[in-house]
Amino acid sequence: MDEAATTERETELAEHYRHCEAALREQDLDLWLACLFAPAQARPHLHAIGAFAAEISSVRARVSQPILGEMRLRWWYDALEAAEDNEGARAHPIADALFDTLNRCAIPREEVSELLETHSFDLYDDPMESLEALETYCDRVFGAPMRWRARIIDAADAARQEEALRLAGRAYGLTAILRALPRHLAQGQRFAPADLLARHRAAEDFAEAKATPAVADALAELRGAARDAFERARKSVRGDGAARAALLPAALIPLYLGEMERKGFDPFRSIAEPAQWRRQWRLWRAARGRGI
Incomplete structure (x- = not known):
């Protein structure tokens, strides 16, 4: 050339x-x-x-x-x-x-x-079979791009952060799916795990978009899975290398989950959207080394 x-x-x-x-x-x-x-x-x-x-x-x-x-x-x-x-x-x-x-x-x-x-x-419009299947989906759809971004920033440090990246990607994906629930339902998509809904006897109410106690319990368990993955990711961070910048989006997970737990939040109609200044502040604090 x-x-x-x-x-x-x-x-x-x-x-x-x-x-x-x-x-x-x-x-x-x-x-x-x-x-x-x-x-x-x-x-x-x-x-x-x-x-x-x-x-x-x-x-x-x-x-x-x-x-x-x-x-x-x-x-x-x-x-x-x-x-x-x-x-x-x-x-x-x-x-x-x-x-x-x-x-x-x-x-x-x-x-x-x-x-x-x-x-x-x-x-x-097939249902997500299980929570395990949904976690695998999140690992591939949300976790993989997070790992790629870490490699781009610093491949050696990305290898050190491998476990934190894996868990953070999973937590971020679960949270994103919970946030997008109204849009997914409008499009006919069924991301809520069938085994989780069955365990709480919430499948019928969920299919009809009814915010019943059974549905609330099922979604609370799903939020719990996201929180658990986030906390494990936070504890898995190794040092303060450059690749930690790839983890920053995960710092917003507690904000979004907190919005979903506010009184009056309707998972079928509301959107979990914290104020932008709160998101920017959280990202800044995480970037300053205060953890994700």
């Missing part, structure tokens, strides 16, 4: 990374704010990972039939396999920035493929 072509390519990539940052800020403000505390040279790659995760998570909402969603996921599979010479991927700002990030930061492509495969669940 000659000098002019190289310069053109660098300009194109820079524009695509800026696109990722704008997309992330619009779709996941918490993560965008957390990225501000990461090293400046890592941020474009963090934005690419975040924008990709948000893009894939929104597939269900953008299609009218599961087969159309499968086709979108298939496009990403194919682009991932042919990333080096795929003109279609290069024309897609998020895909182009993502594949550049994967190459530069040695993110395993098989983990990206696993995330895509896991998101197939989103496209159908």
Whole structure:
């Protein structure tokens, strides 16, 4: 590649990374704010990972039939396999920035493929079988991007924080699913674990979106699982290395769970949304070394 072509390519990539940052800020403000505390040279790659995760998570909402969603996921599979010479991927700002990030930061492509495969669940109305299955879903959909972001920031420190990252990703995912409950139900998605609902005899009430004591108990158990994973993650943090910046979004988990426990909160109609200044303050405190 000659000098002019190289310069053109660098300009194109820079524009695509800026696109990722704008997309992330619009779709996941918490993560965008957390990225501000990461090293400046890592941020474009963090934005690419975040924008990709948000893009894939929104597939269900953008299609009218599961087969159309499968086709979108298939496009990403194919682009991932042919990333080096795929003109279609290069024309897609998020895909182009993502594949550049994967190459530069040695993110395993098989983990990206696993995330895509896991998101197939989103496209159908099948129930989540168990709490264990939901935790596995969270590990792959929320935990994996958190681990990638840690590797981008500092691969050696990310290895030291492996257990904290695994548990924080799980806790963050469970909390995100609880927050999105009204939207998921409106779309016909059934993320609440069937075994948990059965244990509390809440399956019928939950299906009818009735905020009964049985449903409240079931959701309290799910919040308890999120809190447990968060506390274990907090205790698993090792030192104050740079990769801890990838854990920052998890610092918001107690705020969101606390909103869900407020009197009058309706899990089928309310959105757990603490004031933005409280979220920013929590991120700042965590970034200053006060733990997640």
